[in-house]
Amino acid sequence: MFTILEKRLLAENIYSMKVAAPRVARAALPGQFVIVRADAVGERIPLTIADYDAREGSVTIVVQTLGVSTRKICALEAGEALADFAGPLGRPSEFVHLPVEELQKRRFIFIGGGVGTAPVYPQVKWLHEHGVGADVIIGAKNASMLIYTEEMRAVAARLYIATDDGSAGFKGLVTAQLEALAAAGSRYDECVAIGPMIMMKFVALTTKKLGIRTTVSLNALMVDGTGMCGACRVTVAGRTRFTCVEGPEFDGHEVDFDEAMRRQGMYRTQEQRAAAIAAERAAGHQCKIGLDR
Amino acid sequence: MANRIPRVPAREQDPATRAANFKEVCYGYDLAEATAEASRCLHCRNPRCVAACPVGLQIPDFIAALREGRLADAAAVIARDSSLPSICGRVCPQETQCEGACVLGVKGEPVAIGKIERFIGDWSLEQPGTPAAAPAPRNGRRVAVVGSGPAGLACASDLAKMGYGVKIFEALHEVGGVLVYGIPEFRLPKERIVAREIEAVKRLGVEFETDVIVGRTVTVDSLLDEEGYDAVFIGSGAGLPRFMGIEGENLNGVVSANEFLTRANLMHACDEAYDTPIRTGRRVVVVGGGNVAMDAVRTARRLGAEATIVYRRSEAELPARAEEVHHARQEGIDFRMLTNPIAVLGDERGWVRGLRCVEMELGEPDESGRRAPVVKPGSEFEIACDAVIMALGTSPNPLIASTTGGLETTRRGCIAASEEGATSREGVFAGGDAVTGAATVILAMGAGRRAARAIDDYLKQK
Numbered sequence: 001m002f003t004i005l006e007k008r009l010l011a012e013n014i015y016s017m018k019v020a021a022p023r024v025a026r027a028a029l030p031g032q033f034v035i036v037r038a039d040a041v042g043e044r045i046p047l048t049i050a051d052y053d054a055r056e057g058s059v060t061i062v063v064q065t066l067g068v069s070t071r072k073i074c075a076l077e078a079g080e081a082l083a084d085f086a087g088p089l090g091r092p093s094e095f096v097h098l099p100v101e102e103l104q105k106r107r108f109i110f111i112g113g114g115v116g117t118a119p120v121y122p123q124v125k126w127l128h129e130h131g132v133g134a135d136v137i138i139g140a141k142n143a144s145m146l147i148y149t150e151e152m153r154a155v156a157a158r159l160y161i162a163t164d165d166g167s168a169g170f171k172g173l174v175t176a177q178l179e180a181l182a183a184a185g186s187r188y189d190e191c192v193a194i195g196p197m198i199m200m201k202f203v204a205l206t207t208k209k210l211g212i213r214t215t216v217s218l219n220a221l222m223v224d225g226t227g228m229c230g231a232c233r234v235t236v237a238g239r240t241r242f243t244c245v246e247g248p249e250f251d252g253h254e255v256d257f258d259e260a261m262r263r264q265g266m267y268r269t270q271e272q273r274a275a276a277i278a279a280e281r282a283a284g285h286q287c288k289i290g291l292d293r
Numbered sequence: 294m295a296n297r298i299p300r301v302p303a304r305e306q307d308p309a310t311r312a313a314n315f316k317e318v319c320y321g322y323d324l325a326e327a328t329a330e331a332s333r334c335l336h337c338r339n340p341r342c343v344a345a346c347p348v349g350l351q352i353p354d355f356i357a358a359l360r361e362g363r364l365a366d367a368a369a370v371i372a373r374d375s376s377l378p379s380i381c382g383r384v385c386p387q388e389t390q391c392e393g394a395c396v397l398g399v400k401g402e403p404v405a406i407g408k409i410e411r412f413i414g415d416w417s418l419e420q421p422g423t424p425a426a427a428p429a430p431r432n433g434r435r436v437a438v439v440g441s442g443p444a445g446l447a448c449a450s451d452l453a454k455m456g457y458g459v460k461i462f463e464a465l466h467e468v469g470g471v472l473v474y475g476i477p478e479f480r481l482p483k484e485r486i487v488a489r490e491i492e493a494v495k496r497l498g499v500e501f502e503t504d505v506i507v508g509r510t511v512t513v514d515s516l517l518d519e520e521g522y523d524a525v526f527i528g529s530g531a532g533l534p535r536f537m538g539i540e541g542e543n544l545n546g547v548v549s550a551n552e553f554l555t556r557a558n559l560m561h562a563c564d565e566a567y568d569t570p571i572r573t574g575r576r577v578v579v580v581g582g583g584n585v586a587m588d589a590v591r592t593a594r595r596l597g598a599e600a601t602i603v604y605r606r607s608e609a610e611l612p613a614r615a616e617e618v619h620h621a622r623q624e625g626i627d628f629r630m631l632t633n634p635i636a637v638l639g640d641e642r643g644w645v646r647g648l649r650c651v652e653m654e655l656g657e658p659d660e661s662g663r664r665a666p667v668v669k670p671g672s673e674f675e676i677a678c679d680a681v682i683m684a685l686g687t688s689p690n691p692l693i694a695s696t697t698g699g700l701e702t703t704r705r706g707c708i709a710a711s712e713e714g715a716t717s718r719e720g721v722f723a724g725g726d727a728v729t730g731a732a733t734v735i736l737a738m739g740a741g742r743r744a745a746r747a748i749d750d751y752l753k754q755k
Contacts, residue, residue, distance in 0.1 A: 002523070015682075023505065023510050023511060024510060027510055027511070034528045037466055041567045041568060042567075042568050043563070043567075043568040043569045043570075044562065044569075045467070058512050068568055069568055071566070084466040085504065086464065086466070086504040086505075086506060087467075087509065087510065088504070088509055088510070089506065089509055116367055126354065180304070180341055205389065223552055223555050223556060223560065223569075224465060224474075224555060226463070226464050226465075226506055226690070226692070227532065227533045227690045228532070228533070228534070228551050228555065228690075229529075229534070229549060229551050229552035229555050230533065230534040230536070230548070230549040230551060230552055231549075231552045232545075233536075235543060240536060240538075240542070240543060244535065245533070245691075245692065253623070255349070258467065260545055261641075262545060262642075262643045263543065263545060265545070265739065266546075266572065267570040267572060269572075270570030270571070270572060271570060274568065274570065277565075
């Protein structure tokens with residue numbers, strides 16, 4: 001069991017949880033993820049790592065309630081425990097293996113969309129701690145859905161905020177913000193984009209046009225997360241790759257996003273049914289049309 | 294003469310009933326049946342069955358003990374060489390091992406060694422608090438075992454019996470490896486058999502830690518250098534599922550057998566009380582002819598699908614256990630032999646709608662000694678289906694090899710190890726599928742046991 005040390009509501013339906021997981025905390029690096037199971041009947045779901053502290057033995061995850069499993073995780077309070085918390089999984093971001101002098105020559109732009117902002121943070125923080133400055137764009141629907149702005153401000157060279165409705169920062173999508181920066185003369189060698197698949201797809205199209213090398217972090221479906229099941233296969237540069245062991249980060253210009261988005265919906269029917277049953281149960285309602293069967 | 298008695302049939306669930314449930318297919322022998330079957334053994338002076346057993350079980354000895362009603366003795370004979378008799382009795386390919394070598398099989402039916410072993414193993418599990426072998430006093434040395442499948446369990450229990458402190462690190466949330474995520478309930482009951490066999494290993498003093506992915510959470514090096522283990526055994530299993538590399542393989546509705554079975558077995562996706570989803574489809578095609586293919590197709594059948602096996606060679610080459618193929622046929626599985634998929638066909642929404650196949654014929658023998666299947670020209674045809682399960686074996690998971698200093702791999706990417714399990718790295722041993730590629734429970738167990746002896750030798754000299 002892995003005790004939740006701290007829980008915070010970051011935005012509507014988005015929570016951060018600091019979890020006691022000393023082994024994971026010691027081994028974690030930017031770019032990696034964990035597999036979490038809420039309880040003994042829970043699903044194994046992959047979640048990105050938002051922060052880690054080896055000394056404290058803690059790992060922070062940021063979770064948005066989307067289905068039965070994420071809702072179950074978010075319903076747990078500090079002091080309670082997750083049944084399983086396995087990781088860190090996936091390959092760390094490429095830059096952690098490169099010499100710092102090399103990195104200092106690169107101009108990085110990070111783009112975090114919605115809950116995808118959280119896994120951007122440890123990457124920018126790592127670079128900051130190694131003396132490498134990086135610009136960051138955070139995007140959200142509106143000001144109230146923005147997360148990690150203060151944390152990011154502390155580690156980013158320059159922080160740009162974009163909201164769909166203009167309630168904070170730039171009015172428009174992160175891609176428009178990026179193009180605006182480019183038009184104003186900002187030059188970047190490397191872009192890292194993490195967020196909804198559709199955002200990553202359009203960031204990749206934009207950076208291709210701008211000639212910026214781009215890394216994306218894919219949130220594919222997974223069961224074990226260790227290479228055993230192959231549920232997370234994704235086509236990159238025409239080849240099938242396993243997100244869990246060969247990713248989660250891939251060259252954004254080579255990913256087949258349309259296939260990846262389609263594959264994310266593989267269990268949607270079952271998930272919607274499960275959500276309907278859970279809602280019925282929560283309401284104490286006895287199902288008469290057989291949804292629970 | 295003993296061999297005039299016909300082989301005692303093992304009682305089974307009715308095929309039509311069992312095709313709709315996950316309860317065990319075979320009920321096994323009771324004492325009277327097991328004793329009657331035991332009386333058929335000729336007690337050959339040079340028992341070929343023993344030589345054909347990967348772990349060298351003293352088969353005639355435990356059969357004799359059973360026939361004389363000395364069940365505890367029979368169990369003790371097995372326990373000397375095997376820690377998992379209830380499991381091996383159920384999943385070993387006996388027809389190519391012990392029973393395949395039985396003299397009675399030359400003219401008639403061999404002794405049902407597997408069913409007898411299973412009976413003794415199950416009897417043993419029923420005996421409360423009497424471990425088949427007692428743990429030895431601790432010798433102060435510690436060994437880390439990577440993976441809690443058959444290889445790891447066998448290695449760990451032998452080491453514990455020798456007095457070593459043993460901890461097994463398991464990547465998943467439950468221990469048992471393939472016994473839990475791979476082999477279905479209807480072939481190997483989880484609570485009644487697997488959990489109790491693991492309980493028996495725990496009683497020997499073996500510790501378990503789940504959710505530890507060696508190569509990520511910790512490394513072999515950190516286990517040796519930081520956590521103070523004196524040796525490490527790697528029994529991490531088979532690895533990444535293979536796909537065919539044909540068009541349409543990433544369509545929605547195409548899954549690996551590993552994924553399908555892991556959802557059904559480890560994650561209990563067929564049980565409403567569990568959260569993990571599973572999608573079976575109405576018409577499922579399983580590609581492959583091994584045990585995993587049989588497990589997947591029969592699981593799909595039990596979930597209500599019309600289920601078909603597509604295999605590129607002929608029935609004679611099916612690598613699955615004969616009993617599984619027989620049971621699958623009884624359960625209404627459609628077998629399409631000498632058939633090979635060349636493309637998965639999708640609908641406009643990106644979901645599977647069929648499988649394009651070609652007919653094959655057998656040509657000259659290939660490097661495996663089996664006649665190689667070759668395509669019959671102009672034989673293309675389609676099978677309509679809404680789900681495809683690929684059961685084509687696995688390729689090695691590079692995780693441990695790539696994160697362990699000085700650990701050599703074979704040309705195929707498996708961990709290179711001697712017959713005794715020694716790797717290129719001092720103090721690091723390996724066995725089971727991680728070394729051989731996908732094989733059987735009993736071979737993995739045998740490798741784990743040999744490695745335990747090698748680790749003992751190594752640590753005694755150190």
